[in-house]
Amino acid sequence: SQKIEQNSEALNIQEGKTATLTCNYTNYSPAYLQWYRQDPGRGPVFLLLIRENEKEKRKERLKVTFDTTLKQSLFHITASQPADSATYLCALVPNQAGTALIFGKGTTLSVSS
């Protein structure tokens, strides 16, 4: 069956450290993979998009990798801050026309000072 999984439900780290979140998928051939941030009671906010032919994408303190062989994406936040505490969702676009995003359950990151 098709699945998109974020292995950790919760991740707790100290301020200044690098947070690494994992997203694995099964039986999809995504053209894109995206990462979103969601704060409690709010809609998701887009962070980064990475295409199947890209290995890495960076935006300020954020970095995303995409390994289509391992069927995995890693999301890194360097020099993490308490303000980075939120739920991070990975989402993929299946390689089919006209299909909306499929989301993982999310990983809730808590950064303590």
Place this chain on the structure above:
Amino acid sequence: GAVVSQHPSWVICKSGTSVKIECRSLDFQATTMFWYRQFPKQSLMLMATSNEGSKATYEQGVEKDKFLINHASLTLSTLTVTSAHPEDSSFYICSAPRSGSGSTDTQYFGPGTRLTVL
């Protein structure tokens, strides 16, 4: 950046009544909008794809007669939960791709609507 709004942000209703939720793209046109539902500590689940000027496409297991979708203009889609029951209580979120060409574009999400059915 692109802005998508939802109204209301929170609604409480009695069982058996109908509730309408609006989703608007404020600074761009969207021929396609998506409606999601999210239960606590769960993923966003796609309910339906709203298409301007044509019928919505519903995901498997979503009752189209219960969740009525109308995409009346290029900036407005509405979701009406008919004869709501307590099990319909959830967080409903809409999204719209910016260029309107489908799911491969970046999607902008509304702030969500919390529905509580008593």
